[in-house]
Amino acid sequence: DAGVIQSPRHEVTEMGQEVTLRCKPISGHDYLFWYRQTMMRGLELLIYFNNNVPIDDSGMPEDRFSAKMPNASFSTLKIQPSEPRDSAVYFCASSSSANYGYTFGSGTRLTVV
């Protein structure tokens, strides 16, 4: 099993540009989570899906952020327009059950200049 795969690993973009982060969960996992990690705020849950349906998006900071899961093997997190304060490491994780824990991807380090 290749684990949770995120792309790109690093992204540098200019303020105002659109950024799309991608995630492929582990096959058979029906939960998918997007987290953001910064030094100041720690690990924040942005949104999670169950069976491709968004369940809780209360952590999405504002309308500039959107997430989709068109099928069980792919999800995107989009920021449009991006701002310097969006600079962070974004993690995707998947799970078959919260009681079993999550498997995290390696993250995407986003820098908005």
Added chain:
Amino acid sequence: GNSVTQMEGPVTLSEEAFLTINCTYTATGYPSLFWYVQYPGEGLQLLLKATKADDKGSNKGFEATYRKETTSFHLEKGSVQVSDSAVYFCALSGYGGSQGNLIFGKGTKLSVKP
């Protein structure tokens, strides 16, 4: 609602020292409890877990016991190594069943000096 509180770091120890990282929780129902580890530049990895009271999770010399009476899940290791330097996160399942998300503590950075 459910929440996790873990001791603030950073924690600096010498190699072969004893490690304790405290974690307490507030929860309704019967959550599962977890410790995750994050090495520099990597994602979080599940270190160990416990799914019911008095369960002990263990892995790589680390262990933690689910204490319902003290609502705690402290991480311990008898002899740390330099390679254990990382950030450690305590977490609990957000709901009593199998649904929902994990709630993470703020993380404790551990540095082990040779």
